[in-house]
Amino acid sequence: MGCSISGLNALYESATGGGDVWINERRFRVLRQIGEGGFAFVYLVREQQPASDAAPARRHAAHVSEDGTYAMKKVLIQSKEQLDLVREEIRVSSLFNHPNLLPLIDHAIIAVKGDWSHEAYLLFPVHLDGTLFDNTNIMLSRKEFYSTADVLQIFRQMCEGLKHMHSFDPPYAHNDVKPGNVLITRRKGQAPVATLMDFGSARPARKQIRSRSEALQLQEWAAEHCSAPYRAPELWDCPSHADIDERTDIWSLGCTLYAIMFNVSPFEYALGESGGSLQLAIVNGQLKWPAGPNPPYPDELRQFVIWMLQPQPAMRPHIGDVVLHVDKLIAKYLS
Numbered sequence: 001m002g003c004s005i006s007g008l009n010a011l012y013e014s015a016t017g018g019g020d021v022w023i024n025e026r027r028f029r030v031l032r033q034i035g036e037g038g039f040a041f042v043y044l045v046r047e048q049q050p051a052s053d054a055a056p057a058r059r060h061a062a063h064v065s066e067d068g069t070y071a072m073k074k075v076l077i078q079s080k081e082q083l084d085l086v087r088e089e090i091r092v093s094s095l096f097n098h099p100n101l102l103p104l105i106d107h108a109i110i111a112v113k114g115d116w117s118h119e120a121y122l123l124f125p126v127h128l129d130g131t132l133f134d135n136t137n138i139m140l141s142r143k144e145f146y147s148t149a150d151v152l153q154i155f156r157q158m159c160e161g162l163k164h165m166h167s168f169d170p171p172y173a174h175n176d177v178k179p180g181n182v183l184i185t186r187r188k189g190q191a192p193v194a195t196l197m198d199f200g201s202a203r204p205a206r207k208q209i210r211s212r213s214e215a216l217q218l219q220e221w222a223a224e225h226c227s228a229p230y231r232a233p234e235l236w237d238c239p240s241h242a243d244i245d246e247r248t249d250i251w252s253l254g255c256t257l258y259a260i261m262f263n264v265s266p267f268e269y270a271l272g273e274s275g276g277s278l279q280l281a282i283v284n285g286q287l288k289w290p291a292g293p294n295p296p297y298p299d300e301l302r303q304f305v306i307w308m309l310q311p312q313p314a315m316r317p318h319i320g321d322v323v324l325h326v327d328k329l330i331a332k333y334l335s
């Protein structure tokens with residue numbers, strides 16, 4: 001059993017609750033594990049006590065689940081650096097409120113033992129149809145592809161979520177836009193719903209780089225926080241004088257649109273089985289196109305990807321332009 005810090009408490013009740021977890025005043029039963037990250041496990045949980053009017057005000061009353069199930073992420077923390085990172089993830093996740101961004105419903109951090117050992121518990125709505133990455137992997141094995149309509153609708157929802165972050169004051173970059181960070185919900189006869197998640201790498205987007213050491217520091221940070229196949233060229237090879245902005249995400253968005261279309265990320269595909277340097281392929285913008293579905297995607301979709309995959313960040317569109325463009329394509333192909 002742990003003690004609470006920061007005025008928050010979560011008690012891991014192995015003795016009395018058969019594995020129940022308390023997050024502040026709410027008690028959850030762990031049903032099964034549904035995911036795993038670097039230092040995190042994600043569980044499907046069910047709330048044991050229904051919401052009562054007497055309960056303290058919930059920060060996100062809008063996110064009360066009908067059947068009491070949620071996703072609970074348990075993060076294992078072993079150093080002050082990891083503790084700071086989780087606190088930052090909690091702070092940033094609490095900033096946004098948008099239907100296409102996964103909301104953080106509640107959280108707690110408990111001290112376990114030792115100097116820096118903690119466990120953090122983060123509570124989210126659960127989406128059991130998996131991530132876009134899970135879905136594209138299944139489709140890859142079945143040689144299936146999303147229809148043009150589904151590609152555009154999934155992509156548009158991701159853009160809407162990202163637009164909320166990029167329009168923030170100050171603008172935030174997600175920094176890890178990729179199919180593995182998009183939850184998909186399928187409802188019969190309706191377009192899939194896409195929800196962008198994992199704000200562990202999100203930070204204020206704009207940075208002035210004015211020296212070699214600042215450039216190297218940014219590259220080092222990116223190597224740890226931004227998934228390599230989706231990482232923008234300026235985060236691999238940053239000039240000593242550069243103005244970095246949220247268009248790092250537009251690069252990742254272009255890679256993700258490609259991956260939604262072809263079930264594979266563009267620069268991993270460009271390298272093929274023979275391998276080679278991912279960094280070189282990205283920095284040189286080496287694109288190759290797989291055989292797509294039959295009937296094939298309209299050429300405008302490929303041009304859309306190319307528009308976002310401009311190696312020069314200043315040439316890349318902003319999210320507002322991307323949304324306008326996807327709306328035009330939706331008007332053309334979905335009407």
Ligand SMILES: Nc1ncnc2c1ncn2[C@@H]1O[C@H](COP(=O)(O)OP(=O)(O)OP(=O)(O)O)[C@@H](O)[C@H]1O
Nearest residue numbers: 034035036037038039040042071124125126127198
């Ligand atoms: N709300 C949710 N509903 C359903 N599944 C989820 C949810 N949140 C996370 N998952 C599952 O758990 C996995 C890990 O979650 P998450 O990406 O938040 O962890 P992470 O430690 O940040 O991972 P990474 O190391 O990839 O950054 C996801 O890929 C997904 O499969």
